Amino acid sequence: MKPYILLMCLLMGVQLSSAQSFDFKIDHFAIVVDDVDKSAEFYGNILKLRETPHPDKKPGFRWFIIEGSSQIHLIQKEFTPFEKNKSMHLCLATQNLDTVIAHLKENNVPFSDWPGKANAITKRTDGVKQIYIQDPDGYWIEINTAEH
Template sequence: MKKLYLLGFMCFISVVGTGQTFDFKIDHFALVVEDVDKSAEFYGNILKLTETPHPDKKPGFRWFIVDGSSQIHLIQKEFAPFEKNKSMHLCLATQDLEGVIAHLEKNKIAYSDWPGKKNAVTLRTDGVRQIYIQDPDGYWVEINTAVH
């Protein structure tokens, strides 16, 4: 019986010890947009993200810093339209959701809870509060109070 336990423990250690781990961080999220300047206005002035220059200074590209080194890249290109489902969204976390909501209302940006009720906030079962907005191209953005 001891040999069976020892064999099981060794198998467990070999599986756990050989598992590959990568130290991933989100570098950027790229969005194809119809009008890069209109979208940049939204991400810069509505979401208050800081713009950072494209390294090649190419036209049709605008980059914004989200947190530290994570970025959103806006790329102006033609592409096949598709349904922008709320389940496919960018999520930004803040501890000042009330300030964000006041800023959205001041700028006449519609927001809703997950089911779609206008000017409402979802309270998740884990205590996180969240709202949803759409950018000028119809991409969904969740803003919540999750702590990381």
């Protein structure tokens, strides 16, 4: 009886270990841009992201660290234009939204709430505040106060 119980425990352990998650982390988000230097100026100076070198130092690539090891990769290539719908966006969280808004205003970067009202902030039902901006290529970026 004891070997049978031991075998059952072992099989249940194997099943449980195979049911575990992959523990994914976001490594990077890549976007294709028209002018990599113009976009890099925005991500570096407006969003204050720190640039990190491309490992092969290839022209047309600029990489920026979002937080920890997560990055955004800007890639200059020809591509078929498409509609940049606000529902498809990068989201950055900060607890300094007022400072971000002041910085956007100082740099004449327009922002809006979710419906599109200029200089307005959306307050979600969970209390998170959010604004939306667009980069030089028209990609949407949400900046919110969610805590992680």
